[in-house]
Amino acid sequence: MLLLRRALPPSTAYTTATRRLRVPSRISTLPHPHRLATTSSTTSIDPGFVPRPSDAQRKTIYALSTPPGKAGIAVVRISGPEVLQVWKHIVRRAEPEPWRMERCKIMHPTGGNMLDDGLAVYFKGPKSFTTEDVLELHIHSGRAIIASVLGALSHLPFCRPAEPGEFTRRAFLGGRLDLPQVEGLKDLIDAETEGQRRLALEAAGGAVSARFEDLRTGIIRCLAKIEALIDFSEGEDIEDGVYEDARNDATTLLATIRSYLGDNRRGEILRSGVHLTIFGPPNAGKSSLLNFLAQREAAIVTPVPGTTRDILELSLDIGGIPVIISDTAGLRPTDDLVEQIGVERARKAIQAADIALCVVSCEDTDATRSLPSAVADLVTERTFVLFNKSDLRPDASDNEPNNNNGTPTHWWTTSLKTGEGTAEFLTGFAQALKTRFDLDLDQDSPHTPLITHARHRVHLESAAGFIEAFLETTAEDVVIGAEELRYAAQAVGKVTGRIDVEDILDSLFRDFCIGK
Structure with missing residues (x-):
């Protein structure tokens, strides 16, 4: 018998062994193409069985x-x-x-x-x-x-x-897109307003990447000058003033980065939305304003003071700018425990908002338009004022309101019930938003925000710190200075994905929808 086994060809011996293999019947539930022959209690593997490739093998x-x-x-x-x-x-x-x-x-x-x-x-x-x-x-x-x-x-x-985002990830790995373009593509898909569309389209088209790459190239040029001083001895033909030129260029680059960082988060706000909090005394018309802006009954409106007790949020398009509006509880002293919690939440929402809109009833103001004491201390330079219910006081003064603390505000007078002044309010409010955040959406502006994601800001802040460290070095410490510039170039490179991006790839692409 031993001699017979040795005489069998290898393929025959393998087939014989395979046919004798017995596996539990539960494997018979595997679908095509696993080609399993099933019996009542066991399953035999077909000799022509070819294992299905794994996901890693299926490209x-x-x-x-x-x-x-x-x-x-x-x-x-x-x-x-x-x-x-x-x-x-x-x-x-x-x-x-x-x-x-x-x-x-x-x-x-x-x-x-x-x-x-x-x-x-x-x-x-x-x-x-x-x-x-x-x-x-x-x-x-x-x-x-x-x-x-x-x-x-x-x-x-x-x-x-x-997998989610796998098509775009292959485009990135194939060099078709860099990271700002990938982010711009996702933002373009998610865009809900004209401002978001324009911002995302510029990023997806590569304009943002080009500006970051110009910055990185400038840092590398400074680094090349410093490394030339290191690599060549004093006897070599090195022009005078190379070190000073590198410092001057670095100073200019640092000013450019600081100008990008000093944008008041315009790009991030336009991409994610302006957080606006509506506040004011009870029954001033805050919920009516929210319903007017949303063009639907989003909030409950009653003549009973204190109807709104929690924060209600809506995302709206106002003049092409995405605005996340929060309607809050009326601000007043109260013994109601639930309403007290709502008032406290309202105060926190006002402080956390990018801008705030104070709604006051014309019934509650005198001829000087002084704001009620319950809201006057919350009015800042980020606050707009809307005097509502002008139909109840036709003789309401058009003088600029006195908010008791001397802070200038934008203000409008309307009647949300009759519609009087609402068109002027919408137009003026949209323009005030554009002015506040320096967003010119009516034409192609050369001052489009560069930073649209938090990670851009983090890497630019890091690059600015390294350049500052370089400028603090002296000519005797050129080796340390060169290293600082190298770190600065790497920090900017992380924005476009030129280097060291494996740690952010998974979190970036998994947010994409399937099929993109």
Whole structure:
């Protein structure tokens, strides 16, 4: 028997051993293509069984790239080295012509039945979004059709569903996008106002990256001058004044960085929204104002003082600027424990807001428009004032209000009940927001904010610190000065993703939607 086993060819011996292998019957629940032959109590592995590749081995990814739901068209995107194989199994036509949309029948790769009559376009790498071969299937956007096409792709053993943001991550790794462009692309998808759209479009187009790269290049030039002093001895032909030129250039660069950092967070505010808190005495019309701005009954309005007790937030578009509005409890002394908590929360919200809008009833003011004592101490240079219920006091003075502390304010007079003055208020308030945050959204402004994310600010602050440290060194400490400049260049490089970005990649791309 031993001699017989030795005489068997290796492949035969392997097949014999494989056929004798017994595994628990629960494995029989594994789907195609694991090709398991099942008995009542055990399962034998088919001798022709080929293990399905792992996710790490399957480099071709697919996902729905349009929002799910009923619509005219849905786009399924496939990217990776096996895209032409997907075309062969799904479209079943001759090799496609790149960048040409073709009408085709979408077929099931194993069943052979038609799934939909749609369009397909093939993008040949590296001239594609991901820099890989990409196939897009444009199908009808019905739930059953989308599910059938995605299910058909799952039957291809070399394909797998894409992770969130994986298409964009491949574009980044392929050099198609840098980090500010990736962030701009996500912000462009999420943009809800005209200001957000313009800001995101500039970042996605590479304009922001170019400004950061100019800054980094300037630091590297300073570093090159300092390293020239280190690498060459005094006997070499080095021009006089190289060290002074490097210091002058570094001083200019530091001033540029400080100007970017001193933008009052304009870019971050425009991207995430201006936080506006509405406050004032009870029954002044705060909730009515919120409903007017939202154009719906977002807040409960009653003649009973103290109706609003907690903070109600809404996100609105005012003049192209995203505004997150918080309606707060009326400010007054009260013995009601719940209302006291609401008043305290209102005070904290006012202090934390970017700007505040104080709503006062014309009934509660005298001829000098003095603000009630309950709100006067909360009015600052960040506060606007709206005198509401002008219909109850037609003789209300148009004199500038006295807020008891001499702080200048923007103010308007309206009647939210009759609509009198509301158009002027909306126009003036939108313009006041643009002026407050220096946002010119009516034309292409050369002063578009550079910093739109917190990490940009962190890295620029770090670069400024290193340049300041360089300027504190002397000519005798050029080695230390060069190291400070090197750190500064690396800090700016982290913004665009040129170096040391592995620690932020996962957190950045996982916020993307599936299929992008």
